[in-house]
Amino acid sequence: MKVLYITYDGLLDPLGSSQILPYLYGLNDSSKFIFIISVEKPNRYKANYKSLRNELSKKNIYWKPLLFSKQFGVLGKLWDFYKMYYSAIKLSAFYRIDTVHARGHVAAQVASFLKLLLNIKFIFDFRGLWADERVDKGGWNLDKTFDRAQYKFFKNKEKKLLSHADHTIVLTNKVVKEVCKISDINSNQITVIPCCADFEHFSVQTKQTKAKIKKQLEISENSLVFGYLGSVGSMYLLEDYLRLIELIHLKYQSRDIDIFGLIITNDLQKAQDARNNILPMDLKEKTLVLSASREEVPKLLHSLDVLISFITSTYARQGASPTKIAESFACGIPIISNKGIGDVEDQVNAINGGKIINDTSIESLKEITLDLDQVLLLDRKKIRSKAKELLSLNMAIGRYKDVYSKINVINK
16 A cells, blocks of 8 residues: 655654654554655755665655755745645655645645545644644734734634544544534544654663663762753743742752752753743752753653653643653653643543642642652552553554554555
């Protein structure tokens, strides 16, 4: 069978290496002909194109990379879309593609057109409530007429794409009802596949690995380390993480226990500025800010006692599935998070993998410090074992194969 996978995200981006390629490699065991169209950042393409091309070729995967247009604003975006449409039509017609698997709303527009033009089956890998996320992040202000018109246009487009797809994949159970409400599809046309972790890449934390990494980071052996993983921005509430670090320090200072923070992010300057603005001098020195490649993240996670994940709770967040939750659980690290983020609360409860707070108000932050001793005693191997059933890469690949089977793409 022949599957065309389209994504506006680059395979050479961090997201591509962690959340696209591992899934496609797993699917390729059953589907012997996978074709990929992706849009790559020019600098990453120049540096890493040859190695990824060789890797994909060995796995019998054909890759058509397109270069992202950094210049010319809207015209540049339109040029990107034209290249995606042209390449997808050409590939689909020449290789007689059976099914197009579209990751995200931009790719889904191309896939929907292919279905109309060539009668190709269309899988919509719906990564979230895209237009509403734009509003949440400040991209559109609904008080402005033009922004409101764009929002309405793309919400209408979203409805049509969902209705036109042969099957839709979403990240959370929470968003299924909303997707059904938006469109005229029913829940049996939807499969939930959360953002998962490769449990071979993210090994379980042991006393030995924890001590080794803490020594390398020059963190005292008997200290407690509370981590932050991922981007820094208005949605990710780094400031509330830092305020909680300060409260944890106050809780444990009478016990003569050092508290360290570890911020793992590629947004180094933003993280350093937030740390320096919020924390007192003694805690600044004990709150490390480090960047890390995908290969380095598991090692750094092994230094943690708890991962803290605070995200602004909005309408669009019901469709969110933070990858860091799965990665932390894969290492056996418990988490503290807030309500209103996709299925995170249900996952934490099912796994017994930490605590959920109502919000990030100072009252809630103080309240969670009372439960910290309980969180620290959670069994790491049990966290990993339970999480493997719900959030492992192999589980996700199995569900993707089931979707392909439902629409007769892969013969089992």
